[in-house]
Amino acid sequence: xxxxxxxLDDRIRGCRICRDRFAATATGHRPRPVVWxxxxxxxxxxxxxxxxxVHANGLPFDDRSGDRLRDWMGIDRxxxxxxxxxxxxxMAFCFPGYDARGADLPPPPICAATWRAPVMALLQPRLTLxxxxxxxxxxxxxxxxxxxxxxWRAHAPDVIPLPHPSWRNTGWLRxxxxxQADLLPALRDRMAAALAD
Numbered sequence: 001x002x003x004x005x006x007x008l009d010d011r012i013r014g015c016r017i018c019r020d021r022f023a024a025t026a027t028g029h030r031p032r033p034v035v036w037x038x039x040x041x042x043x044x045x046x047x048x049x050x051x052x053x054v055h056a057n058g059l060p061f062d063d064r065s066g067d068r069l070r071d072w073m074g075i076d077r078x079x080x081x082x083x084x085x086x087x088x089x090x091m092a093f094c095f096p097g098y099d100a101r102g103a104d105l106p107p108p109p110i111c112a113a114t115w116r117a118p119v120m121a122l123l124q125p126r127l128t129l130x131x132x133x134x135x136x137x138x139x140x141x142x143x144x145x146x147x148x149x150x151x152w153r154a155h156a157p158d159v160i161p162l163p164h165p166s167w168r169n170t171g172w173l174r175x176x177x178x179x180q181a182d183l184l185p186a187l188r189d190r191m192a193a194a195l196a197d
Contacts (some may be wrong), residue, residue, distance in 0.1 A: 008122060009035045012093055012115055018108050022150055025097030025105060031053065033094050035125065036060050037087035042194050043126035045069075046139060047090040048164065049107040049139075050134040055095035060088040068165035069131070074188035075195075079088055085195060091134045127157075127194040132164040146176070152183050160187055 004027050006083075014033050022029050034050045054064050061080070070080050080086055092107030093115065095168070099105055111167055116138065128139070136142035140155070148161045155161060160183070173179060 006055055008118055009037065009097075012119075015111075015114070017094070017110055017114060018094060018105055021108060022094065022097055026100050026102070027052070027095075027097040027155045029095065029097060031094045032058070034058055034060055034090075034131060035093060036083050037089055038083045039118065039122050042088035042126045043086045043191065044128045045086060045088045046130050047088060047130060048134045049092040049104075050095045051104070052095055052098075056184050060090070064167055065165045068167075068176060069162075069177045072162065072165065072184055072187060073129075073191050077193060078196070087123055087125065089116075091116070096156070112138060125194070127190050129160045130159060130161040132162075138162050146172075149179065149183070150176070152186075156186065157180075160190065162187075 006014075012033050015033050016031050018031055022031055032055055034054055037044075050060060051063065051065075054060055059081070060066070066080075070077065073080070073194070090107065092111035094111070096105040096107055130136050130139050133142075133145045136145065136148050139159070140148065140161070142148040142161070145161075145163055149163055152160055162180075162183075163172055
């Protein structure tokens with residue numbers, strides 16, 4: 001008699017398909033999948049990939065980008081990290097590493113090809129936030145962040161595309177005041193509705 005297959009989250013945590021790829025990066029690190037979801041989650045944050053800090057501590061968005069994202073969503077840390085209410089599912093579960101110039105490498109496509117469909121089949125969120133260009137391409141087939149975010153009403157109320165909340169995008173936020181004036185109030189309203197009992 002065959003043993004039952006381990007739960008999906010445990011299989012992802014044990015994934016090592018990118019071991020050689022990560023060893024060859026400038027960071028030379030080992031895989032450490034950061035898994036943060038539950039089938040009961042009402043909100044899905046579809047992100048890009050963990051950064052170096054998340055790789056070290058295992059807590060997604062535990063940085064200034066996360067502070068900005070929580071502000072955009074209008075929620076506190078306790079709510080954000082309640083995985084029974086909010087799932088955080090990046091395009092790659094591991095930190096991809098840096099290139100020789102110290103720039104972030106993109107999420108390896110093999111991760112999404114291996115894990116994304118099974119995770120999406122498990123979740124039934126009321127609201128999905130698409131954070132960053134890699135995520136918008138996978139979920140919407142979008143080619144560019146700015147027009148996709150500008151056209152957010154076409155995907156609402158169940159899906160809202162967002163730029164990455166990185167400090168590097170502060171100039172983008174200044175150049176696109178409609179984001180704060182129009183999209184963020186709608187996002188906070190949708191968050192409240194999605195999390196309501």
